[in-house]
Amino acid sequence: MAGIIKGIKAAFGDVEMAPYTIIVERGGYEERLYPARKWACTKMKGMDQSSLISPMFRKLFNYISGKNEPNIRIDMTSPVTTYVEPSAGPTCESTFTMGFLVPEEHQNLPPPPSDKSIFIEERPTLTVYTRRFGGYTSDDIILKEARDLAEEIQKQNEPSVNFDQYYIVGYDPPFKLFGRRNEIWFVKNTDNGEFPREQGKAETANGTESVITENIKNGNVVQQDVEVNSEAAILQEIEDLELKD
Template identity: 45%
Template sequence: MNFLKTAGTVVKSTFTSSGLEKPEYEVVAKHDGYEERHYAASKWVSTKSKGMKLEDASRKSFFKLFDYIQGKNAKEQKIDMTAPVATLIEPGAGPNCESTFTMSFFVPPSNSTDTPEPTNPDLFLQTWPAQTFFVRQFGGFTSDEKWLEHAKSLGECLTGKEKFHEQFYYTAGYDSPFKLFGRTNEVWFLKKEEEQAKE
């Protein structure tokens, strides 16, 4: 919660819980406990860090990305805040090993063809291909424990039913830290395409 409060102080006027551009997707199927979504190709600005806790990694990563959209880029151009803030989590090999966290802001379509290059060497631009995710949605404020709980629940729902990449998952947060009710959070597992599943 400390990180959320700190972040909220900075982004109150920019990051609201409604009216933000989001990646384009279509719902392929709805199931008990999750839905399958196909996302169009999209561009993101990202930064990678290592650590034991998502909240600690998020604190540093968020402000690097926020500075970028506020104009600390090669064109000194401001870019609209979008949603969600997505974080790829690659868990460490053991309980006492650091995980790798890649936090990303979605680049709005109006900036996707001529996206300003980051000036911070810790940031980089990514183009995500069209891909399919299995998504579990939940409300409330989050914590490392809650993210992990919902990722495990989603993994249990998928096991034996779907082909998915089990070695990593994504968290996705949609709301301003000021929004107290009706919050939207998601965990995503990437679907294995048929040709990948056969490898």
């Protein structure tokens, strides 16, 4: 048990945070600037992400626990981001990319992953619109937060906001009961109108429609279902990995 607790504390203790600058605070949200950084990522496709959270987390936790070419342990960082590319229809698979920030000491030369499904993403400078919300998340909570944030952004007539894809962001380990921090990020397009990542459009009967905007209207946002059971599954993954060491 002592080894398990040590492993959990090592993973979720005082950790390095992704740096950002608050550009402006509006009534219901913040506009932030995140500098370019490297992230260790893994990508999966599925009908829902609740079944993908645990295997994606396991892959990334293995990577920082020594499953890399130099076989070194890498410090845990925060937050854990999941980039969601919603499917074009209810019977299609969506794409989910989970990422751990590479610590500053390894930013210039991240340890190459041994697992070929892990890749190092050079995430460019991002301007995001976001706000915090607490507690454990659920489908209904994520849907409400996404809808409310999108509505606030649209009320302010913010220019060039990408509603087609989005990030769901978590800062805390599953066993933290109080003071939890979660966020949704909508990304602002660059000055030349391009989204600073790959982006997809869904063709509808009315032409090209924003997937996330349409889903918010219909109450069908693809959510990161991190309910208590999913959080417990991640904690179990950490315990299993620690027992194997």
